[in-house]
Amino acid sequence: MEPRGTELVNLYKRNYNIPADVEVTEAMILQHWNLEKKLTKELWESTPENRWEVFEQAYTLLYSEIEWLNKLPGDTRSPSERYQTWVATIGSKPKKIYEIGSGKGEMISYLSQCEFECKGTEVTRERGEKHIKESSSYLSWGNTDGVNLEQFEPANYYDVVLSNQVIEHFHPDDLQTHFQSAYSILNENGRYIFSTPHCHTGPHDVSFVFKYDDSKGMHLKEYTYHELIEPLTLAGFKSVSCAVPFAINKLLVKLGIKKPEQLTKIGIFYFNFMLIVERILFLIPSKKVRRPLARFLRKLYIFADNIFLIAQK
Known part of the structure; x- marks a missing residue:
C-alpha cells in the first residue's frame, strides 16, 4: 500500500x-x-x-515540469563541509577536473573557487550552468551524453574525472562504455573519483518514498561494490580503492598518516573491507531486514552505503 498524506510528505522530505x-x-x-x-x-x-536524445528529453521534461526539484533547498551545510572528502581525495593544485552530471553545479563551482581548472557537464540545459550565480575563470561548461566522453573531450587530458550520484541514472548497458570513456580522457596518472548509492540501503530515488524495495524510478540501477569491480578492471584501471571518510582522514592526519601512498593503501584496505561486509549482508535474504542493518553499520563506519571509489589509471 503506497503511503499518502503526511506520511508521504515526510518520506519525500527525508x-x-x-x-x-x-x-x-x-x-x-x-x-x-x-x-x-x-x-x-x-x-x-x-x-x-x-x-542521448531520449535521456536529454526525459531529464529536460522532468526538471521543467517538476521545477521544484531545482528550487527546493537540499543540504544546508556549507560547500566546504559538503565537499571536504572530495577535496581531500582530489589533492593539491594544480589539477584539471572534468565532472559528469554536474546537477545544479554546486560541487564543480566550489572546486573552481578552490582554483582547480574545472569543466562541468550535463545531459540537459535545465541543469548545470543556468544555476550558477557567479562566473569563474576556472570553470567552463558543456553538454554531453555522459557516456561517450571521448567524443566530447581530448584523450589523455584530465587529471581527475568526477561523478557524484550519476552512474545509477545510466542505462546499465552503458556502464562499461562510460568507464572506458572516462579512462580514455584521463592522463597517464589520472583518477576517476565517483560516488553512487548502494542498493543494500535503497532504493534512493523517489521509489523509496512509496516504500518499494527496488528502484522503479530514474535510478535505473543501484549497484554493489562487487558489481563495479569487473567493469572498472575491464576499462583498464589498475587499482580501485575507497575514498577515506573525512572523519577518518582527519584522525589519520593527526596520527601522522597523510602521504598519498599511505592513504591509497588505507583506501584499498577499506575497499576490501567493504567487499567482505557486503558479502555478509547478502546472506540476509530479506531487503526489509538487510536495509536497516546496513544503515546501522553505516553509523559505525563498518559499512559505507554511499559507494565512493577511486579508480586509478
Missing part, C-alpha cells in the same frame, strides 16, 4: 533532504511520481542509437 518548514504537498509528490514512472519506461526502452 529522501530529498528538504527542511521541515518548506511546503511540499501530496499533489506535488504524486505529479513527480507519475511523471518519473513514465519517463523511466522511456529510458529503459531507449536504444544505443537514440539514447
